[in-house]
Amino acid sequence: MKTKNEIKRIGVFTSGGDAPGMNACIRAVVRTALFYDKKVTGICRGYQGMIDDEFEKLNSRSVSNIIQRGGTILKTARCEEFKTPEGRKKAYDNLVKNEIDAIVAIGGDGTFTGAWEFMKDYNIPFVGVPGTIDNDLFGTDYTIGFDTATNTAVEAIDKIRDTASAHNRLFFIEVMGRNSGAIAIRAAIAAGAEAMMIPEQPITVEELIAIIAKGEKNQKSSSMIVVAEGGKSNKSLHEIVEEIKKKFPQYDPKMAILGHTQRGGSPSCFDRILSSRLGVGAVEALLNSKSGVMVGLVNDKILYTNFDRAIHIDPSVDEEIIRISKILAM
Numbered sequence: 001m002k003t004k005n006e007i008k009r010i011g012v013f014t015s016g017g018d019a020p021g022m023n024a025c026i027r028a029v030v031r032t033a034l035f036y037d038k039k040v041t042g043i044c045r046g047y048q049g050m051i052d053d054e055f056e057k058l059n060s061r062s063v064s065n066i067i068q069r070g071g072t073i074l075k076t077a078r079c080e081e082f083k084t085p086e087g088r089k090k091a092y093d094n095l096v097k098n099e100i101d102a103i104v105a106i107g108g109d110g111t112f113t114g115a116w117e118f119m120k121d122y123n124i125p126f127v128g129v130p131g132t133i134d135n136d137l138f139g140t141d142y143t144i145g146f147d148t149a150t151n152t153a154v155e156a157i158d159k160i161r162d163t164a165s166a167h168n169r170l171f172f173i174e175v176m177g178r179n180s181g182a183i184a185i186r187a188a189i190a191a192g193a194e195a196m197m198i199p200e201q202p203i204t205v206e207e208l209i210a211i212i213a214k215g216e217k218n219q220k221s222s223s224m225i226v227v228a229e230g231g232k233s234n235k236s237l238h239e240i241v242e243e244i245k246k247k248f249p250q251y252d253p254k255m256a257i258l259g260h261t262q263r264g265g266s267p268s269c270f271d272r273i274l275s276s277r278l279g280v281g282a283v284e285a286l287l288n289s290k291s292g293v294m295v296g297l298v299n300d301k302i303l304y305t306n307f308d309r310a311i312h313i314d315p316s317v318d319e320e321i322i323r324i325s326k327i328l329a330m
């Protein structure tokens with residue numbers, strides 16, 4: 001543990017998948033540290049930059065005019081070398097060389113796993129900020145970037161709906177989420193989709209056919225099915241599309257993949273405020289001798305969760321919102 005007085009310089013980095021709002025969080029970390037008379041260094045490209053000695057001193061002007069920008073000014077990277085003791089030793093030596101006493105790590109569960117491993121051998125406190133569009137971390141109601149990514153998905157699905165209804169078409173729309181249906185669930189409800197395929201609750205092709213048949217009976221002019229990347233069913237997505245094509249040839253099913261558009265763009269107001277609150281919370285945690293914790297927002301209050309819990313406990317699926325989506329899609 002380091003006391004407030006022992007911490008003179010705080011390091012900050014972004015790591016893993018980028019998420020809109022990371023810049024707003026970097027800004028909050030820098031300005032909060034300066035507010036408490038601490039110095040700040042940015043570490044570029046996450047753990048890779050820590051190993052390669054890519055450090056940059058930051059001041060309040062370094063973070064001017066970035067609250068509204070997507071991506072991350074510190075860049076991000078994935079780094080296999082940090083998974084080895086030798087890699088972590090190099091990172092530690094560079095942190096000492098650059099006089100960094102404590103760190104704010106903005107990233108997802110991989111980033112916190114790395115920090116957890118590092119802290120087993122070295123006495124540099126880490127506090128994590130959940131920066132991932134997937135909203136898949138235990139210990140926070142929302143992660144940075146999730147709201148913006150969902151808004152981007154909804155905007156795109158609205159546009160696809162216009163053409164779907166003009167042609168009486170059925171669209172499968174793939175959104176991000178290899179292990180989490182969070183974006184798919186929210187986007188499906190907000191865009192008025194008929195059904196969704198998510199990793200947490202598999203849906204069979206027979207159930208999908210029944211939903212589409214019901215829509216047909218109710219004279220629906222178009223159908224939208226939102227699919228998370230890791231959406232589960234008893235058949236592959238390709239087989240499902242083929243089967244539905246045979247069953248409902250009049251709908252001429254098409255597939256649209258939204259892909260990386262969901263990561264980019266200016267963060268929403270919600271994400272800017274979330275990022276700002278979590279950034280302040282992270283620095284204040286370090287200065288209150290906390291370490292090995294992720295800062296989160298639960299019921300609109302700042303809360304700290306140990307890394308091992310944040311990483312290893314699966315956040316619960318929002319059953320209530322799934323129930324609502326089934327009632328409304330008729």
Ligand code: ADP
Nearest residue numbers: 016017078079082083107108109110111113114
């Ligand atoms: P995210 O933080 O978005 O989940 P990744 O899973 O890619 O993204 O993790 C980011 C980085 O964290 C990895 O590239 C690696 O450097 C580090 N990391 C992940 N798992 C471990 C581990 N078991 N040990 C050490 N470092 C790890």
